[in-house]
Amino acid sequence: xxxxxxxxxxxxxxxxxxxxxxxxxxxxxxxxxxxxxxxxxxxxxxxxxxxxxxxxxxxxxxxxxxxxxxxxxxxxxxxxxxxxxxxxxxxxxxxxxxxxxxxxxxxxxxxxxxxxxxxxxxxxxxxxxxxxxxxxxxxxxxxxxxxxxxxxxxxxxxxxxxxxxxxxxxxxxxxxxxxxxxxxxxxxxxxxxxxxxxxxxxxxxxxxxxxxxxxxxxxxxxxxxxxxxxxx
Amino acid sequence: xxxxxxxxxxxxxxxxxxxxxxxxxxxxxxxxxxxxxxxxxxxxxxxxxxxxxxxxxxxxxxxxxxxxxxxxxxxxxxxxxxxxxxxxxxxxxxxxxxxxxxxxxxxxxxxxxxxxxxxxxxxxxxxxxxxxxxxxxxxxxxxxxxxxxxxxxxxxxxxxxxxxxxxxxxxxxxxxxxxxxxxxxxxxxxxxxxxxxxxxxxxxxxxxxxxxxxxxxxxxxxxxxxxxxxxxxxxxxxxxxxxxxxxxxxxxxxxxxxxxxxxxxx
Numbered sequence: 001x002x003x004x005x006x007x008x009x010x011x012x013x014x015x016x017x018x019x020x021x022x023x024x025x026x027x028x029x030x031x032x033x034x035x036x037x038x039x040x041x042x043x044x045x046x047x048x049x050x051x052x053x054x055x056x057x058x059x060x061x062x063x064x065x066x067x068x069x070x071x072x073x074x075x076x077x078x079x080x081x082x083x084x085x086x087x088x089x090x091x092x093x094x095x096x097x098x099x100x101x102x103x104x105x106x107x108x109x110x111x112x113x114x115x116x117x118x119x120x121x122x123x124x125x126x127x128x129x130x131x132x133x134x135x136x137x138x139x140x141x142x143x144x145x146x147x148x149x150x151x152x153x154x155x156x157x158x159x160x161x162x163x164x165x166x167x168x169x170x171x172x173x174x175x176x177x178x179x180x181x182x183x184x185x186x187x188x189x190x191x192x193x194x195x196x197x198x199x200x201x202x203x204x205x206x207x208x209x210x211x212x213x214x215x216x217x218x219x220x221x222x223x224x225x226x227x228x229x230x231x232x
Numbered sequence: 233x234x235x236x237x238x239x240x241x242x243x244x245x246x247x248x249x250x251x252x253x254x255x256x257x258x259x260x261x262x263x264x265x266x267x268x269x270x271x272x273x274x275x276x277x278x279x280x281x282x283x284x285x286x287x288x289x290x291x292x293x294x295x296x297x298x299x300x301x302x303x304x305x306x307x308x309x310x311x312x313x314x315x316x317x318x319x320x321x322x323x324x325x326x327x328x329x330x331x332x333x334x335x336x337x338x339x340x341x342x343x344x345x346x347x348x349x350x351x352x353x354x355x356x357x358x359x360x361x362x363x364x365x366x367x368x369x370x371x372x373x374x375x376x377x378x379x380x381x382x383x384x385x386x387x388x389x390x391x392x393x394x395x396x397x398x399x400x401x402x403x404x405x406x407x408x409x410x411x412x413x414x415x416x417x418x419x420x421x422x423x424x425x426x427x428x429x430x431x432x433x434x435x436x437x438x439x440x441x442x443x444x445x446x447x448x449x450x451x452x453x454x455x456x457x458x459x460x461x462x463x464x465x466x467x468x469x470x471x472x473x474x475x476x477x478x479x480x481x482x483x484x485x486x487x488x489x490x491x492x493x494x495x496x497x498x
Contacts, residue, residue: 009385010303020477022484035487045494060492104321108328224238228246230256 034058049073056191065184067160072180076199081207085109089208096213106204114196121178128182135169149173243279255279277451285402286441292398293434296391300459306336310460314467315474326460330453337456341449343380343435347409358415368419380432381420391430409439
């Protein structure tokens with residue numbers, strides 16, 4: 001049967017380009033990222049975290065930002081199964097889904113986790129752009145464990161040479177990490193969200209891969225116990 | 233170790249021994265053999281069944297919404313993922329692109345919010361032409377973009393024309409939000425020259441069924457899944473042809489080739 005010749009809004013009266021536009025990665029045999037030769041240059045002189053920075057920001061990071069970005073990624077990376085994002089990836093694995101589908105679940109979880117973190121810290125960024133007065137109370141360290149984590153972050157940042165004056169405000173661990181990302185140049189929300197998501201994704205995937213597919217008997221099915229109610 | 237029990241309330245479902253519950257309904261006794269897929273979808277989004285011809289309105293919406301040309305962006309997205317050979321990840325990717333997006337089913341939720349905002353101002357004065365004009369024009373003065381209006385590539389939304397015929401046939405054109413939509417549309421048409429689209433029509437019809445804006449968006453998303461599934465099924469069976477375009481079909485407009493600072497230092 002031959003294809004029918006139908007007419008519609010996309011056949012006539014509208015004009016679209018014939019080619020797709022590439023803006024970051026040059027297509028072809030020898031890929032360039034934002035103009036840099038990946039195989040002949042970046043692979044010899046830079047770390048994967050620098051390539052991630054370049055992809056998201058369009059420029060390679062200066063040395064202090066490069067090291068501080070690595071530190072931030074390291075601190076952001078661990079996300080235990082206590083978190084819904086990693087927990088969901090583990091449940092995907094339990095279901096016996098193909099690995100690629102489990103990775104997809106982990107990616108959605110990590111993206112949503114990052115979005116929620118930035119939603120919770122939406123008011124932090126105006127303060128970081130124009131830090132008048134002290135840090136809003138809700139972004140301050142809540143306990144000794146939070147303070148200790150920020151001290152470890154400051155220690156890890158020390159050799160990088162990057163100054164993050166906002167850390168003196170005794171922020172929470174999450175707020176401190178956002179301050180570091182902001183200081184290395186991540187000012188736009190979408191890019192921050194991407195960096196956080198990408199830092200956390202491997203945790204979800206790794207925790208899922210450590211679980212055995214269909215190992216239902218070892219999964220706490222009543223955590224939490226969903227209490228069914230018919231009340232409106 | 234004894235742990236305190238963590239509990240979480242749900243109205244959705246419970247797995248029993250010989251009978252299951254779904255939003256207060258006994259599955260085998262009250263749903264099996266009696267309820268349709270549309271009715272189940274309504275129950276899933278609203279947590280209750282709707283009386284009268286509500287299911288018919290929802291079916292009319294689903295049918296007239298069926299614009300599934302694979303060149304339409306969210307469906308194209310599904311088609312691209314399907315090129316790797318799996319069906320449900322492709323459908324899921326399409327679903328992911330919907331919530332809070334500028335096109336697609338979630339625009340009905342935005343349209344519903346707009347209609348509720350106008351309803352709060354206009355109230356029972358929907359037949360007072362000058363009152364409606366003043367309120368809508370004041371809104372237009374402050375908003376360049378208006379959810380639910382605009383019909384790209386054509387003069388009017390043919391889906392709305394077909395849906396309106398269904399609504400007329402069901403004698404629902406005189407209901408509160410449908411009338412409000414028509415009243416607002418007259419002012420937007422006069423001021424901007426743009427026509428209402430299917431998004432605001434679905435919003436009006438579903439508000440007239442008693443849905444909230446979030447329910448309007450969720451239900452409309454559910455009603456559009458057949459299109460994503462169709463492309464996921466067909467696309468995953470078609471093989472790899474969409475996996476990589478020939479380089480001649482891609483134009484690079486980014487940064488010119490350059491050496492890195494560390495390469496230059498060497």
